[in-house]
């Protein structure tokens with residue numbers, strides 16, 4: 001694996017490895033088993049002849065709270081070791097100055113899908129994601145890129161960006177990786193207190209039972225209420241949102257609506273101040 005930290009070094013490394021497919025896995029570091037599965041999926045997609053490029057860049061433009069950026073775990077050596085173990089060919093680890101300079105004036109804004117769910121409570125977040133991913137696409141020029149379904153809205157927004165800006169790149173979704181107790185693996189999990197860690201699997205459990213109720217004919221309103229009731233009983237838990245939306249447009253469904261498939265049940269919930277997200281896709285019946 002070749003590790004590079006500047007755009008110039010990245011260009012040189014890519015010029016020496018023009019193998020295709022070239023598969024990009026963008027990350028913000030603090031890599032865990034969820035990222036390992038993205039990297040392995042990338043290696044499989046690239047095959048022995050293709051090239052896997054990973055980026056580790058803690059992107060300041062997607063954090064709307066300075067404390068959140070500050071608290072984000074940084075583990076560069078472990079990240080590089082994991083990338084190597086998962087078969088990455090080129091690892092790009094720039095700093096913010098390298099990535100953005102200090103007089104950037106252009107931004108990338110997706111104006112519809114970004115406004116709902118996490119976008120409603122994290123204004124500007126998806127602009128930062130689109131900006132950095134567009135830059136990575138231009139710098140790396142991959143044929144393919146892989147993103148996790150835990151950040152489902154991010155994937156939907158990036159699909160829209162690829163479509164609307166004509167990036168000649170195929171996006172692939174990687175399924176959510178879960179701990180044995182169902183908690184979706186996330187870099188934020190290490191910030192949970194031991195008490196909250198015990199409660200956090202309730203997020204997925206509540207989504208599962210509500211998704212089942214929806215499949216059996218519960219209304220959209222009753223489905224979301226069921227999740228909220230189950231979680232609000234827990235101490236130190238605060239709900240940001242629970243919503244049933246269309247999985248492509250991310251439009252909310254009417255509360256009285258019943259049996260609209262496919263659907264996505266998505267939630268963001270604070271466990272003692274740590275904001276966790278999760279979702280369940282509810283496909284159409286065949």
Ligand code: PAF
Pocket residue numbers: 026027028057059062129132133151154
């Ligand atoms: O999902 C993430 O880790 C980040 O949002 C991404 C896509 C690497 C952009 O910084």
